[in-house]
Amino acid sequence: MARLNPANEQRARALMGLYPRPRSALMPMLHLAQEQDGWLTAEAMAHVAELIGITPAEVYGTASFYDMLFTEPVGRHLVSVCTNIACLLTGGTELLEHAESALGVNAGGTTPDGQFTLEEVECIGWCDKAPAVAVNWRYFGPVSPQGFDTLCDDLRAGRLADTVPPHGTLCRVRRTVGLPAGVPAHGRPMGDEPPGPALAAGGGG
């Protein structure tokens, strides 16, 4: 529960190898760290920083920008209830209220047993099946209040373990192919770096 374990460190290095510049692998590496621990520990972020060659502050500063990356512990099941426009029109707000009372936590809270973290989310693109709920980014809808209770019972009892992996596991299909086409990638001599002009870009971070 700290740094990336050896297997994941190896995967992290492989991820960096997929991109022309290693920092591009930051997001997939953070997803990997979150898959390992369920959330992003300071140690894991520092390890990712070390592998890429940037500071832990740069990693934290980037991670904290993104809604799916958690720098504090979350429950085994991240229950995301949508209340944006299509869900608003079809009972999403009422469903969220029901979820809060059913789980005994407000949106943003985690149940004492660590099973559920409830969150209210912006549109998750399941609008023809509104109101929609995602659990660890596996989608359900339309969800009635009764349906929500059943869903939670099933999750608690482990009946949906095949469909809903623990929080942090996003993509269970691994890339099985390398880069046989031989394009310039991380690790090649600097001369292979694109000579692009300096960015006029604002921001950065």
Place this chain on the structure above:
Amino acid sequence: MPLTHAAPIVTRRIGTPDSWMLKSYLADGGYQGLRKALTMAPGDITAEVLTSNILGRGGAGFEAGKKWSMIRKAQPVYLVINGDESEPSTFKDHMLVENDPHQLVEGVAICAYAIGAAQAFIFIRGEFALGMERVTAAVNEAYEHGALGADILGSSFSLDVVVHPGAGAYICGEETALIESLEGKRGFPRIKPPYFPAAIGLYGAPTIVNNVETVSNLPWIVSNGGAAFAALGLGRSTGTRIFSLSGHVNRPGNYEIEMVKHTFRDLIYDPELGGGIRGGRELKAIVPGGASAPWFGPQHLDVPLGQNEVGGAEGVLPGGGGSMLGSGSIVVMDETTCPVRAAWRLARFFNRESCGQCTPCREGTGWVEKVMRRIEEGAGRDEDLELLVDVCDNIAPGLAFPYPMTTICFLGPSVAMPVVSAIQMFRDDFLTHIKDGACPYG
């Protein structure tokens, strides 16, 4: 008006067994477009795409072929696919990545060959876990099949494709923010100019960013010719397009229909499409092209679903202008909808998703959200409508559509669109909230 029944292009395989597997894709003639493309000169493919006149399906509606033609002549060239679909009530790319990932992969290979890219990145919205699994599996299969990797399908063209996960940020749908995110940074849109990543994109290199639906059309366009695509639709809006229909309709869903040949009325009321409004109620308002679009009302039902038709319609904003087809999402609100609540929810969305770089957006969306909320909650003040319009006018000067830019990207001014639309269309509803100190819709 009789409906046309153009055969679907990008959704034709949706719902068929194992539509996401290579085996079924090949059985349906998959990768023949790529095979044909590889016998053509890259410039000839771009010419076909220019002939098709396909407009980008992500939201801005820019001609894809023209975008490709603008690429700066330097190496390397990158292709980035925008699958970060996050515009509220848009769910078409979500469907495409889950159900027809090989069509996307084939389109990626065709596009990369045409623009001379040796590496492509498919950026998929992080929340689309199943989509990411399906596209990753498709990429694995395509490599094994020889449709990606070295010497594709026996040609001398080589391409590597990486599936890249987003991490939850609406702003990353903006193409320069997406590139920043792909570089491992916060999703901050880049200052313009340069306006187009085709000049300066990923790592400063020339980069084409295309939407999932746009690219998914390429196998068909190459196989059937750009002229066949251009023969569908009317005027500037060619081909078919997926419309994501949601809200108070009997049959919400994704409908791929010929552009311009159908109206909002057709889409909402046709028994084979939206099937009418739930409970036979009356229509109150339409969000025509995503949360960023100015609203339409019942008076716009006969506006055809085409880019220029929606853009050129007489809209509701005080500064003039129509609306936009945007991301192709259409939300239907019936007479029981509280317009204050609906517009407030969209304002809150923009406030939450503001990246924080530009003052009018960072501060303005917050102001608008707070004032809208207090009106909806019954604590509105007499001067609030004036205040809202004033704040919106500062973010989107002139309250017209389109608007002059006060911010790096379109997110900030977008907040003014639903809010000012709602005030213009339903002023009495706002006044009742303020006068009664409560929402009349309960």
